[in-house]
Amino acid sequence: MSRPSINKAVLAYSGGLDTSIILKWLQEVYECEVVTFTADIGQGEEVEPARAKAEAMGVKEIYIEDLREEFARDFVFPMFRANTVYEGEYLLGTSIARPLIAKRLVGIALETEADAVSHGATGKGNDQVRFELGAYALNPDIVIVAPWREWDLTSRQRLLQYAQDHGIAVEKKADGGADYSMDANLLHISYEGGMLEDPWSAPPEDMWRWSVSPMAAPDEPEVIEIEYRRGDPVAINGQTVSPATCMEMLNALGGKHGIGRADLVENRYVGMKSRGCYETPAGTIMLKGHRAIESITLDREVAHLKDELMPRYAKLIYNGYWWSPEREMLQTMIDQSQVWVNGVVALRLYKGNVDVVGRKSSQDSLFDEKIATFEEDQGAYDQGDATGFIKLNALRMRIAALRGRNPGE
Numbered sequence: 454m455s456r457p458s459i460n461k462a463v464l465a466y467s468g469g470l471d472t473s474i475i476l477k478w479l480q481e482v483y484e485c486e487v488v489t490f491t492a493d494i495g496q497g498e499e500v501e502p503a504r505a506k507a508e509a510m511g512v513k514e515i516y517i518e519d520l521r522e523e524f525a526r527d528f529v530f531p532m533f534r535a536n537t538v539y540e541g542e543y544l545l546g547t548s549i550a551r552p553l554i555a556k557r558l559v560g561i562a563l564e565t566e567a568d569a570v571s572h573g574a575t576g577k578g579n580d581q582v583r584f585e586l587g588a589y590a591l592n593p594d595i596v597i598v599a600p601w602r603e604w605d606l607t608s609r610q611r612l613l614q615y616a617q618d619h620g621i622a623v624e625k626k627a628d629g630g631a632d633y634s635m636d637a638n639l640l641h642i643s644y645e646g647g648m649l650e651d652p653w654s655a656p657p658e659d660m661w662r663w664s665v666s667p668m669a670a671p672d673e674p675e676v677i678e679i680e681y682r683r684g685d686p687v688a689i690n691g692q693t694v695s696p697a698t699c700m701e702m703l704n705a706l707g708g709k710h711g712i713g714r715a716d717l718v719e720n721r722y723v724g725m726k727s728r729g730c731y732e733t734p735a736g737t738i739m740l741k742g743h744r745a746i747e748s749i750t751l752d753r754e755v756a757h758l759k760d761e762l763m764p765r766y767a768k769l770i771y772n773g774y775w776w777s778p779e780r781e782m783l784q785t786m787i788d789q790s791q792v793w794v795n796g797v798v799a800l801r802l803y804k805g806n807v808d809v810v811g812r813k814s815s816q817d818s819l820f821d822e823k824i825a826t827f828e829e830d831q832g833a834y835d836q837g838d839a840t841g842f843i844k845l846n847a848l849r850m851r852i853a854a855l856r857g858r859n860p861g862e
Contacts, residue, residue, distance in 0.1 A: 456603075457596050459485040461567040463558050465584070466491050468503030470623060472573045474612055475600050476510055477619050479571060483598065488514040488565050490557060494524045494550055495639030495697065497662075510621075516561055520553060521639055525696035528553050529640055532770060533739050534684040534794075535759065535787045536747075539767040542717045543729075544736040546641025551580060552775035555587030559595060569596035576602040579722050583773035590776035633660065639700045641713075641733040652718055652728045663704060663732045667711035667805030674803035676810060677706060679742045681798065684791030686739060700735040707734025710802040722772045741807040742798040749812055749820045750794045759790060793817040 462479055466472045466489035479487050489512050491503040500517055507515050528549050539545055558570040570588055574580035581599055588595050606612050616623050632647035642662055648654050658666060680688035686699050694702060707713050713734035721727050747756060762783060769780045796814030800807055823833045853859075 456483065457569070459483045459569045459596060459598070461486040461488060461565065462569040462571050462596075462598060463488045463490055463562045463565065463567045464571045465554055465558055465573065466503060466507060467573075468500075468506045470612065470616065470621075473506060473510070473621050474606070474615055474619075475571065475573055476507070476512070477621060478600055478604060478606075478615075479598065480511070481619075482604075485569070486514075487512055487571075488516065488561060488567055490516045490554075490561050491518070492554055492557060493517070493519045493521060494553065495521045495700070496637040498637075506622075514565055516557075518557065520557070521697040522695060524550065524553055525639055525700050528775075529700070529736075530685045530696055531784060531788070533736070533743055534791050535763055535766050535783075536740060536744055537763060537767045537770065538740070539771045540717070540719055542715055543719055543731065543771075544641065544715075544733045544740065545767065545770050546638060546731060546733055546736065547580070547636055547643050548583065548771045548773075549640065549775075550638045551583035551773065552587045555584050555776075556591060558584070559588050559591040562592070562595060569598055571598040571600065574599065574601065577723065577725070579771070579773065582722055583775075586773040587776050635662075637662075639697060639704070640736050641731050644730040645727065649728055649730060656716060656730045660730070661714065661732060664708040664714055664734055665711050667714075670711035670804045671709065674801045675706070675710065676799055676801050678797055678799050679738075680796070681743065681746045682795050684743065684747075684788075684794040686742065700739075703735035703738045705734075706802060707738050707807075708732075711805040712802060712807055713737040714805070738800060738802070738807050741809065742800055743794075745798045745800075745809040745812045746796045746814065747794055749818045750796060750814050751790065752819065755790050759787065762786075 462483065462485050464472065464476055464479065464487050466476065468491065476487055476489065479485060489503065489507040491500050493500045504515050504517055532545065532549055537545060539548070558572075561567070562570055572581070572584045574584055576599070581602070585597050585599070588597055606615055613623060615621075633644050633649050634646045636643045644656065644660055649656060678690050679686050685696070686694075688694060689699060689702055713732050713736065715731045715733065717731075718726050718728045751759075766780070766783050766787070769775070769777060769783070774780050795817045796812060798809060799811035801810050821833075823830055
């Protein structure tokens with residue numbers, strides 16, 4: 454296929470083998486200048502070494518940015534206001550990071566007068582869609598280079614040979630490295646590939662990085678309190694925290710108690726099924742806490758409408774439509790629903806479980822003990838009113854029964 458003429462490209466660069474090869478490949482095949490962009494979104498690894506690696510390959514414009522707070526505040530927290538879960542289990546840790554990276558790729562391209570952006574996502578995965586839909590939404594004229602869809606380096610052996618031929622250093626681990634790939638940020642670590650491609654094969658215990666096994670977790674439970682304001686957690690155990698700090702603290706607490714592990718087979722947007730394992734301690738705790746505070750502050754129909762729309766919202770994020778007008782429309786509605794979601798939730802962490810032990814909201818709670826009580830309510834609720842309510846709601850079924858349309862026949 455014919456390739457566009459490119460003068461300068463911004464590459465999402467980790468400093469690892471794949472993106473180092475892509476950097477050299479862009480220089481060689483497209484004969485263009487390359488700008489590298491490395492984001493710290495809480496992956497727990499040093500990002501500065503990427504600078505030296507890029508410099509060694511002749512890169513003159515190097516961007517290394519700490520985006521942890523922006524990631525938590527502007528992407529993770531808005532998603533959790535919707536109680537977002539994809540296909541019943543996945544808390545979208547990888548999916549929600551991609552729109553932020555796409556945003557900065559396009560922003561840096563504008564700042565450096567680059568005419569293209571590039572990424573290391575393969576042609577089989579979801580990430581290529583997420584990066585590129587985001588990039589086109591933010592800059593419809595941007596040129597995107599996806600090497601995995603162009604080159605013939607289709608095996609690890611070919612990648613290693615290319616690295617050797619071009620003098621790209623390959624870091625080898627003493628134990629030969631893990632038989633799976635990992636991707637981490639503040640919200641989760643994902644594991645896929647290698648031995649995990651067999652859905653019958655259990656993940657090895659030494660794979661998990663953040664959490665202890667629930668069986669090895671402390672024998673004593675730990676109760677924590679999370680304060681919510683407008684649907685977002687703002688304090689843990691009375692200590693005010695920033696969004697990123699909140700997630701870091703909850704990751705540590707959850708990991709200590711074996712919380713947040715998931716092993717699932719999901720449906721990728723490109724059409725195939727994929728098995729992945731995930732660690733999401735903070736997200737698991739945040740989801741439980743948020744639903745608990747919503748249970749006493751949200752109107753019934755608002756809560757039910759949110760639950761009905763959540764799968765659609767989750768699919769938009771999973772499939773890469775964060776920057777779409779329909780996601781933004783849904784977000785406006787979701788955010789409006791959170792105005793009254795204020796209060797404190799007490800959660801018990803114990804051997805992989807998160808249990809709600811209390812929830813309160815001094816001003817915004819819709820729970821009225823005088824009405825809900827099974828004791829004397831002093832006239833707050835007239836039980837006789839239920840007679841007409843039931844008869845009216847049964848009317849259509851009574852009419853059907855009179856016409857001989859009995860259920861079960």
